[in-house]
Amino acid sequence: xxxxxxxxxxxxxxxxxxxxxxxxSINGVHARRSKAPPVSPAVAASGWSDMFKSPGYGKxxxxxxxxxxxxxxxxxxxxxxxxAAAMLGTPGLISLGGGLPSSSVFPYEHIELKVPNPPxxxxxxxxxxxxxVRAGKxxxxxxxxxxxxxxxxxxxxxxxxxxxxxxxxxxxxxxxxPPYQDWQCSLSVGSTSALDMAFRMFTxxxxxxxxxxxxxxxALETAHPLGLKPLGIKxxxxxxxxxxxxxxxxxxxxxxxxxxxxxxxxxVPSGQNPTGATQSxxxxxxxxxxxxxxxxxxxxxxxYYYLQMQPYTGPDAPDVPPxxxxxxxxxxxxxxxxxxxxxxxxxxxxxxxxxIAPGTRVGWVTASAQIVERFxxxxxxxxxxxxxxxxxxxxxxxxxxxxxxxxxDWLIWMxxxxxxxxxxxxxxxxxxxxREVVTWDPPMAGMFHWxxxxxxxxxxxxxxxxxxxxxxxxxxxxxxxxxxxxxxxWSRAEADPGDEMFFRTTFATAGAEDVREAIRRFGEALxxxxxxxx
Numbered sequence: 001x002x003x004x005x006x007x008x009x010x011x012x013x014x015x016x017x018x019x020x021x022x023x024x025s026i027n028g029v030h031a032r033r034s035k036a037p038p039v040s041p042a043v044a045a046s047g048w049s050d051m052f053k054s055p056g057y058g059k060x061x062x063x064x065x066x067x068x069x070x071x072x073x074x075x076x077x078x079x080x081x082x083x084a085a086a087m088l089g090t091p092g093l094i095s096l097g098g099g100l101p102s103s104s105v106f107p108y109e110h111i112e113l114k115v116p117n118p119p120x121x122x123x124x125x126x127x128x129x130x131x132x133v134r135a136g137k138x139x140x141x142x143x144x145x146x147x148x149x150x151x152x153x154x155x156x157x158x159x160x161x162x163x164x165x166x167x168x169x170x171x172x173x174x175x176x177x178p179p180y181q182d183w184q185c186s187l188s189v190g191s192t193s194a195l196d197m198a199f200r201m202f203t204x205x206x207x208x209x210x211x212x213x214x215x216x217x218x219a220l221e222t223a224h225p226l227g228l229k230p231l232g233i234k235x236x237x238x239x240x241x242x243x244x245x246x247x248x249x250x251x252x253x254x255x256x257x258x259x260x261x262x263x264x265x266x267x268v269p270s271g272q273n274p275t276g277a278t279q280s281x282x283x284x285x286x287x288x289x290x291x292x293x294x295x296x297x298x299x300x301x302x303x304y305y306y307l308q309m310q311p312y313t314g315p316d317a318p319d320v321p322p323x324x325x326x327x328x329x330x331x332x333x334x335x336x337x338x339x340x341x342x343x344x345x346x347x348x349x350x351x352x353x354x355x356i357a358p359g360t361r362v363g364w365v366t367a368s369a370q371i372v373e374r375f376x377x378x379x380x381x382x383x384x385x386x387x388x389x390x391x392x393x394x395x396x397x398x399x400x401x402x403x404x405x406x407x408x409d410w411l412i413w414m415x416x417x418x419x420x421x422x423x424x425x426x427x428x429x430x431x432x433x434x435r436e437v438v439t440w441d442p443p444m445a446g447m448f449h450w451x452x453x454x455x456x457x458x459x460x461x462x463x464x465x466x467x468x469x470x471x472x473x474x475x476x477x478x479x480x481x482x483x484x485x486x487x488x489x490w491s492r493a494e495a496d497p498g499d500e501m502f503f504r505t506t507f508a509t510a511g512a513e514d515v516r517e518a519i520r521r522f523g524e525a526l527x528x529x530x531x532x533x534x
Contacts, residue, residue, distance in 0.1 A: 024054070024173040026326065026404050032170075039162050041140035042089030043100060043154045044082075047162025049169040049184040049372075056181035062344020062368035068263060068297050069374060073201040076377035082157055103137060103150040110136040111149070115397050118406040121413040133396045147395050152388035158379035160187025160364075164391045167399045168350070168364045174404065175330060176339045176348075176366070183344070184372035186379070188363045189386045191301055191349040195266070196222050197378050198299055198347055201371075203228055208262040210248075212240050213498070214491045216273045216301070219266055231262055232493035237441045239277035240267055242286040249294040265296050270334060271304030271446015274491045274504040278308070278444045281335055288340050300337045300348045304446035306355050306411045308333055309419040312442035315427045322416055326408045329415070334445075344368035347375075352394065354447070355414055360390040418447070418508075421515075425449055425507040428516040432523035434532050447508035450488075455501040457530055468497050475503070477529050483521035 036052070039045075066074070084097050114130040116122075139148035147163040159165055169185045172178070188194040203209065205227030211219065213232030220230055234244040245265070252261045267287070269279040279287065291298055310320045323329035338348040344367070351363035365375060379385070398407050426442055426449070437454045455461070458470050465473075468489060475487050488502030505522075507515055527534065 023175075023177050023330065024170065026174070026408075029170050029174070029404055039146050039166060040089045041146065041151065043151050044085035044098075044156050045089050045151075045162050046086040046157050047159055047165050049165065051162070052166040052169040053173050053183075056183075059179060059181040060342060061182050062180050062370065065297065065344075065368070065370060068202055070200075070202060070204055073374045073378070076374065076381075078377060079158075079380040082380050085155065085157070098155075100154050103154065106137070106149060106153050108137065108149055108153065110134055111393070113393060113396065115401060116410070118402060118409045119413070121410060131401060133401055135392055135396050145396075145400065147392060149392070152392035152395075154388065156385035156388060156391075158186070158376040158383075158385060160362075160386055161388070161391050161395070163399065164362075164395045165364075167395070167404075171404065171407070172338075172350075172364075172366050175333070176336050178338055178366070179340070179342050180344050180368070182369040183366060184369045185364050185366050186372050186376050187386050187391070188349070188351075188365055188379075189361045189383045190353055190358075190363045191303055191351045192218050192222065193383060194349050194363060194365050194375075195219060195299065195301065197375060197382070198349075198365075199223060199226055199228065199264075201374055201378065202264050202297060206259050207264070208257070208259055210245065210262050210265040210296070211493050212267060212272060212275070213493050214272075214275050214488060214502070215266070215493045216268060217491055219301070220491075220493065229259065230493040233265075235275065235277060237277060238283045239269065239272050239275070239279040240283075240287065242283065242290045245287070246290045246293065249290075249296075261294075263294070263296050264299065265291065266299045266301065267337075268301045268304070269337060270302055271307055271443060271448065273304070273446065274448055274486065274488065275450040275502075276441075276443030276446050276448040277450075278334060278446075284335065284337055285340060288337060291345060292343065296345070298337055298346045300346050302336065302348060303351045303354045305333070305336065305350070306414060307418050307447065308445040309415060309422055309443075311444070312423065312426060315423075315430065319419075323412055326405065326412075329408060329412050338366055344371070347371060355411065356394065356397075360387075360394060362386045362390045362394060421507040421512070422449070424512045425505065425515050425519065428519035432516075432520045434523060434527050434530065436532055437526060437530050447506050449505045449507060451485075451503045451505060453501045453503065453526070459531060466497070467499070467501060471501050474501075474526065474529050477525040478503075478522045481521040481525045483518040483525065485522060 087093060088095055113133045115133055116126045117129055117131045120129055135148060137149040139145035140151060165185060165187060172185055199222060207228055208231040209223050209228045210231050210233055212235050223230060234241045249261060254260055269284060271278055313320060323332055337346045347365055347367040349365055352360050422443060437457050439452045443449055455467055455470050460470050471487055471489055478485055486504040488504060489497055492498060
């Protein structure tokens with residue numbers, strides 16, 4: 001029996017490989033939904049990505065990862081309470097088996113939100129012409145919505161609500177089109193929590209964790225209490241160097257290192273925190289090839305993926321025209337490691353924190369069915385499920401109000417918004433920072449600008465002061481001038497301070513005038529520290 005046409009594949013004979021389109025389209029989503037069974041309106045309804053994605057005819061299945069999962073993960077059993085809750089959608093069933101409170105005692109009748117009306121996304125436009133979105137207590141049973149307070153504010157499955165899981169599964173297929181068959185998504189409470197769970201699935205105390213030589217502070221702090229030893233892989237302006245990773249692994253000695261050969265890599269490929277580096281397409285392919293060579297499993301943390309910006313042209317050059325369509329926008333994004341993952345060796349961590357709001361504490365992971373199933377078993381006895389309040393307001397915004405087209409419009413708007421913020425900071429750097437002692441590369445994604453300081457020109461070098469002492473002196477001088485930056489040493493993966501000095505600045509928070517003033521103050525501090533004239 002051929003697959004239904006809504007799945008966007010062409011029919012094939014028994015001896016012919018199925019042809020899969022490059023990308024699920026927005027129209028393809030509408031067609032698929034029109035022919036799919038309805039999402040269950042039951043409390044704690046179960047849902048898996050297989051209910052919402054194409055079956056992947058002609059694609060290979062993922063490798064098995066039993067040899068990489070640790071004993072803690074392999075020993076987890078399904079929650080009997082969650083399994084029982086999956087029966088709640090059975091017609092005519094009266095439940096006396098679960099401790100789910102009645103929504104009649106929830107002290108909320110409805111929630112009302114005012115949200116942007118695409119394509120009018122600015123704060124001022126939303127204030128003037130935004131749409132009011134209402135979520136009532138019994139909208140689902142009264143036929144007004146698929147999701148309401150009665151469902152969302154109660155207990156839920158470890159995968160999250162089917163209503164929001166459907167949206168992120170479709171979105172993942174549209175953007176990344178994973179090249180193997182049995183991929184799955186599961187909602188999370190954000191990437192930091194998902195990362196902690198992933199570490200506890202794959203590693204044991206004493207293991208080395210590969211990551212960029214400058215890495216996300218919270219990731220390092222997550223690893224340390226678990227007994228993991230960060231192993232910094234060298235970087236350049238495109239981020240992690242696969243050649244150095246290959247060299248480290250090819251020459252690994254368990255005896256000399258006192259630990260088994262590393263097999264887990266944590267990386268932020270786009271707008272890396274703290275360096276702002278973005279891996280090119282070729283760099284990502286080389287990284288994946290090295291991972292295959294050494295059987296490395298990759299944790300692809302991508303909170304800044306949709307904050308990829310327009311090329312930087314400088315203060316006196318015309319801007320590059322924005323993407324003219326959804327397809328042009330998606331084509332302009334660097335391909336993800338997930339989109340290259342023929343083995344199922346990537347767990348991708350996505351988040352709404354940077355593109356909607358960090359306080360939602362909702363994200364999702366994408367990985368092979370085996371890995372997602374283990375992730376969900378962990379979620380059932382830890383987070384249980386992301387906040388139903390957050391899931392409901394995200395569903396009302398993304399699925400019911402904007403749809404996939406409106407969300408892509410929003411992401412394009414965010415791309416241009418962050419391009420303007422970055423350009424404003426770079427113009428200020430070019431005007432106020434002393435080129436005699438500082439250099440930088442314009443970031444192409446994310447929120448951060450990474451400034452390199454030639455600390456060997458500092459007067460304290462002649463007094464025998466260390467790089468960390470000089471870094472602290474410069475940092476405090478900036479603070480005294482009224483400009484707070486982040487020390488690069490705070491993000492060193494390994495304990496040694498290295499032989500280069502960096503300071504991280506961000507263009508995400510302060511207004512344009514404040515950013516320019518902060519950079520002016522930091523430049524003033526640098527000139528004073530290095531004894532430079534105006």
